[in-house]
Amino acid sequence: MRVFEPLLSRNALTVCLLTTAVFVTAGFAPFFTPLALAADDPDQSVVVVEEEVVEEEVVVDADAAPRPVAVFTFSGWQELIDDLNFVGDVSDSPGLGSSIEGLMALSTGGQGLVGLRRDQPWGVTVSIVNNEPDILAFVPLKDLDRFFKALAGMIGPVPQDENGVYELEVPGQVLFAKQEGEWAFLAARPESLENLPEDPALLVASLTKKYDVAFAVNMQSVPDEFRMVALTQIRLGLEQGMTREKGESDEAFQARVEAASKQVAEIEKALTQIDQLTVGWSINREDRKAYVDVMATAVAGTEMAGEFADIAEGTTSFAGFESPDATVSTVCTGPIAASDREQLPGMLSSSREQLDTMFQSSDAFSDPQVKELTRKFVDKLFAALEKMMDTDKFDGGMAVFGKGPFTIIAGGAVSDSAAFETLVEDTLKDVNEEYPNYEGYRRNVAEYKDLRFHTINVPALPDPEMLETAQEVFGEKIDITIAIGEKRVFFGVGPDAIDRIKHVVDLSAEAGEVAIPPLRMRAKMAPLMxxxxxxxxxxxxxxxxxxxxxxxxxxxxxxxxxxxxxxxxxxxxxxxxxxxxxxxxxxxxxxxxxxxxxxxxxxxxxxxMKPGKDNVELTLMPISxxxxxxxxxxxxxxxxxxxxxxxxxxxxxxxxxxxxxxxxxxxxxxx
Known part of the structure; x- marks a missing residue:
């Protein structure tokens, strides 16, 4: 559930912040380790696409009450076959959909899906009746009797009672089916086939008009007792996992317990205040793209609805991260509510403890001096990040350049750049105290506009596998770069981080303030493959x-x-x-x-993959x-x-x- 917190909280912007923290710490922690090996060897040395705010909520069965708990649908057999044929064509497997048609024809003695209206949707609804799931499937078949006869060679005869209900035996259970107009319905209980909808396509119309395949959950249709049972199981699972880890400090353990409690509270809020969760997938064969939407809406007037309302489009001063040369780019911007700033110290403290525990328990960093340096660096980094967030707006981004080895840079606006100067100075002081002969740290190696650049060379890594991975990603020589300006800070790892930071700075200045969604990530997959x-x-x-x-x-x-x-x-x-x-x-x-x-x-x-046809983009947008x-x-x-x-x-x-x-x-x- 932790993975979905950005979706379910107004703190989505903190994803960018904490990702940057992990990125920076992951870059510095390996740097500390080689110092133990090198202590006596000083010679070891913008494309902008405007997005439209969608105000329409996906509504399932808007005319009926109560809504089903869940709905699954795909827009029609012909659309499915056409999509599969398209996927087959682009993946050198032509006729992927047609082969399924062939299998159906083979299974029915050459008759195929007789009586099927190929342009109508299929669907499954799940409701709760007498505290038990009630599942109803519908298929646009005109003549169910003829269809069963076509399948007689595989399933045998299917008896029908006086009410028109068919009894179909399948391995392990019995299913029931009934014809109603031009629709065939299927259920696990014959009672579910009473009072059938005249046109079930209306149940899923808001989904099928947008998506080829979609799934929606109406949380408010789940009985309270079901939600409480789920929450109890989650709470018990977390409590059972709250055992002290080897080498974990009292402070770290307490932080983890508090984080788990907050996690349970967030899950409880989600279970009670979310109105609908929707996942939709479609293929546009004309523009040769696939689309996936994941949406969450909250009950109007709830705390979560207010949190969602805080997620809004804004402007960024860092549009240069979306450089046409970038293999991967991310830009994140948006307001930071006063209540979020109040909660930030506790949230960062918990994240700091978890990150510190992760590095302290890592077998790759076994040297006590390295662990102590890493702990000090994590503490000071999060202190700087806390000051960075002491503002009413978050604005920053990240980019990956190259085709391997890569250069990764991240940066953003800060309210107090002096905190990062202190971070650099204190880190250098700590390193010099432990390893006075190390000369891989260089201050003020370059200046550009308001930025001052500092670099650190990682001379070696004690773990051969870690070294091999790092060199494959970043090159033979691993350099870390920090650039500090008046109101902005950049971090970089890779062979040409200084030049790439300058490149992003120039593009950002040229673009100026640019309207952008709260979060947008773009990637060219071919260079990463x-x-x-x-x-x-x-x-x-x-x-x-x-x-x-x-x-x-x-x-x-x-x-x-x-x-x-x-x-x-x-x-x-x-x-x-x-x-x-x-x-x-x-x-x-x-x-x-x-x-x-x-x-x-x-x-x-x-x-x-063919360059130019390998792009993927993820965008976070507000909806009603x-x-x-x-x-x-x-x-x-x-x-x-x-x-x-x-x-x-x-x-x-x-x-x-x-x-x-x-x-x-x-x-x-x-x-």
């Missing part, structure tokens, strides 16, 4: 090792818990962890969850009583759909035969 693919391969190998260790640690497991656990675990001879049958974790009635002996090569997801995250992806990104499907198939094959709830030993779906 090589490095991401390499990192994905490395991550895949690490995950295989962890799976092997898991196999050896579980009761009855055959795997080895050593560093080469994946290889020891990869015999795939059908032995299940803890017993006979398919290898996997026993999930009771759901059967074994497969533990694959070898993960698919994740780098296959990062296929070759809520917010909307929108993602727009160029056609090259659609290749990932086919790649992901191939990986899923490969993973299933690697898991071995019979794995899953419907394999031998599996129990099917829960009754």
């Amino acid at each position: 090589g490095v991401l693919g390499s990192l994905a391969r490395r991550a895949g190998k690490q995950m295989e090792g962890e799976i092997g260790k898991l196999g050896g640690a579980l009761p009855g497991g055959r795997g080895s818990a050593d560093e080469d656990g994946a290889e020891e675990f990869a015999d795939n001879d059908g032995d299940q962890l803890g017993g006979d049958g398919p290898r996997g974790l026993d999930l009771g009635p759901l059967g074994p969850m497969p533990l694959p002996s070898k993960l698919p090569d994740l780098s296959q997801l990062f296929v070759d 009583n809520g917010v909307r995250y929108s993602i727009v992806a160029d056609e090259e990104l659609l290749k990932l759909i086919s790649a992901a499907a191939s990986l899923a198939t490969q993973a299933a094959m690697n898991a071995g035969p019979g794995a899953g709830p419907f394999g031998p030993g599996g129990g099917g779906l829960p009754q």
Whole structure:
């Protein structure tokens, strides 16, 4: 749930702030470590698109009360087939949708989906009746009887009672169906087929007119007791996880407990004050782009509605981050309410403790001096960030340049740049006290306009794997840059950070104040593919090792818990962890969850992409009583759909035969 806090809180702007804090600390922490190795070796040395504020809320079943708890729909069979054919064409798998049509024809003796109105939506609604879920599906079939007869070769005859209700036996349960006008309805209980809507397309009209596929949850239709049960389970889960970690200080543990309490409070507020959550996906075949919207609206007059209202379009002085040369760019701007500024010290304190704990517990930073330097730096960085946020507006951004190695820069407006000068001076003082022979820190290496540049060279990293990753991303020589001006600060890591900061400063000055959404992120995926693919391969190998260790640690497991656990675990001879049958974790009635002996090569997801058709953009925009995250992806990104499907198939094959709830030993779906 923590992931969605930016969506559910007016503190969305703090995402930019805390991301910058992690970025800066992650850059400095490796710098401290090599000092222990180098202490005695001083020689080791703008594109702007105006957005329209959408005031329309997606309303499901506006004419009926109460609204269903959830609705899933896609806009029609023909639209689905056309979209799949388009995805197949751009991913070198032509006829992807047509192949599904062929399978349907094969299953029905050449008749296909007889009586189907191909331009009408399909849907599923979930309501709560007598404290139990009531699920109703609808399909635009003109003649259900004819359709069942076409499927008789597969499912056999389907009996119909005197009320026109069909009884359809499927593995593990019985479903009920009924024809009503030109619509076929399907339910798990015959009672659900009473009082059917005359035109169920109206239930989903507000979704299907915008999206090819959509899902909406009406939170206020969920009974209070259901929400309280969910909240109780979440609270219990968090409380059970509140055990002190090894080496965790009293202050850090208390901060984590307080953060968990605040998290529960935020979840409770979301469960009680959110009106609707909506996810919609569509493909525009004419402009060859895919669109995804994630929206949240609040009940009018609630605290959350007021928080959403604070998220508004504004202007930025840092439009230069959206340089045409940037591989990735982010700009974030907006007002900071007085109440947020009051809460900021506590929020930053909690985040500081969590970040400090993360670095202090890392095996990569085992030197006590390094840990102490990192702790001091984190404390001073967050003190500077607190002063940075002592204003009525947040304005800043981040950008990635290059095709590998990359240069990453971040920066923004500050109310007190002196705090960052103090950060630099104190850090230098701390380093000199511990490592007096280190000469990799250089002050005032350059000046540009009001900016003064300081650099730090990271001479080495003690962890070979960390060093390899850092050099792959940032190059052989890893430099950190800090630029401090009168009312602005920039940080950079990479081979040409100084020049890139100057570039962003010039573009920003040329653009002036630019109207912009509260948050906008853009990325060109092609330049990232090589490095991401390499990192994905490395991550895949690490995950295989962890799976092997898991196999050896579980009761009855055959795997080895050593560093080469994946290889020891990869015999795939059908032995299940803890017993006979398919290898996997026993999930009771759901059967074994497969533990694959070898993960698919994740780098296959990062296929070759054509420059110029590889763009993706994420935007946060206000809507009536809520917010909307929108993602727009160029056609090259659609290749990932086919790649992901191939990986899923490969993973299933690697898991071995019979794995899953419907394999031998599996129990099917829960009754």
